[in-house]
Amino acid sequence: MVEPPHNVKVLRLSEEEASKVADSLWYRHVDNTVIAVAQDHETKDVLMVANMNREAIIRTLTTGMVHYWSLSRKKLWLKGETSGHYQYLVGFRIDCDGDAVLLIIHQIGNACHLGTRSCFDQGDIINLRLRHEEVENSSAEFHDI
Amino acid sequence: MVEPPHNVKVLRLSEEEASKVADSLWYRHVDNTVIAVAQDHETKDVLMVANMNREAIIRTLTTGMVHYWSLSRKKLWLKGETSGHYQYLVGFRIDCDGDAVLLIIHQIGNACHLGTRSCFDQGDIINLRLRHEEVENSSAEFHDI
Incomplete structure (x- = not known):
């Protein structure tokens, strides 16, 4: 298992404290998530x-x-279990209505199974458009407001 | 309406192009989102x-x-419609399976209805814990790995 650098402080809680945090969330998304x-x-x-x-x-x-x-x-999944691309928890924030969490992480290797660092690296719509169409035929523009 | 600074380039597409982007997404979350x-x-x-x-x-x-x-x-919602805290679109990215989008935005005022810049500003679990318990009674720690 690849471990994070020594200067990365990994956040871990006791079972009791983790349960309190888990109890404070609102699992209103698909599959009670x-x-x-x-x-x-x-x-x-x-x-x-x-x-x-x-x-x-x-x-x-x-x-x-x-x-x-x-x-x-439909199963629990340790990120990196098969790829080795583990995510170590550094910070954990809950949003104002408790139905979303922000994981501040140290990523080993790439987050995306397609081999890019981020799952959003290939999906910039401006790049996608330029790949699919001639720029001069496109009516889309950046506009200054 | 508060407008973004002139150096902020707002992203806008034609109806046709927006439809193509919309068609490429996987609305698998609650309420077909x-x-x-x-x-x-x-x-x-x-x-x-x-x-x-x-x-x-x-x-x-x-x-x-x-x-x-x-x-x-259960309704469409223009962010900032009542608060004036509009979000102007600067970039738009789609993730690898098409069920999430990353909006790169210029935020007018605060994003959160509770008056903080971010909806995650009040929900740091370390801060929450320190607020609720005496530090010395807590078994939770940051661990170096």
């Missing part, structure tokens, strides 16, 4: 968005390694 | 997480002003 946004602690890039159920929250907070609930496979 | 993460284009702070249905995507991309689908009120 909250939305989890993983943000790189150094670059502040948003690396991925996924879902977490209560168990994923508890496992993440007690181990310091990010776990998600897979909507497709 | 995708997850939307709003990130400040200057600080890279994550300001809020919400849902967007197809109409919210189209309205956002064609007007350059962020619209969401409110899960609670």
Whole structure:
């Protein structure tokens, strides 16, 4: 298992404290989950968005390694279990209505299974448009307001 | 209406192009939505997480002003309509499976209805814990790995 550098402080809580945090969330999304946004602690890039159920929250907070609930496979998922691309928890924030969490993480390798650092790296609509169409035929523009 | 500074380039697409983008998404979340993460284009702070249905995507991309689908009120919602805290669209990225979008935005005022810049500003679990318990009674720690 690849470990984070020594200067990265991994956040871990006791079972009791993790349960309190888990109890404070509002699991109103698909499969009784909250939305989890993983943000790189150094670059502040948003690396991925996924879902977490209560168990994923508890496992993440007690181990310091990010776990998600897979909507497709309907199972708990330790990020990096097969790829080695683990996510170490550095910070954990809850939004104002408790249905989303912000995971501040140290990412080992790439977050995306397609081989890019972030799951959003290939999906910039401006780049997609330029790839699919001639720029001069496009009516879309950036506008100054 | 408060407008963004002149050096902020607001992204707007034609109806046709916005429809193509909307068609490429996977609306698999509650109420046939995708997850939307709003990130400040200057600080890279994550300001809020919400849902967007197809109409919210189209309205956002064609007007350059962020619209969401409110899960609670079951209606389309122009962010800032009542508060004046509009979000201008600067960039738009789609994740690898198409069920989440990253909105790069220029935020007018505060993103959170509680009066903080970000919906995650009050929810740092370390701060929450320190507020609720004596530090010396807490078994939770930051661990170096």
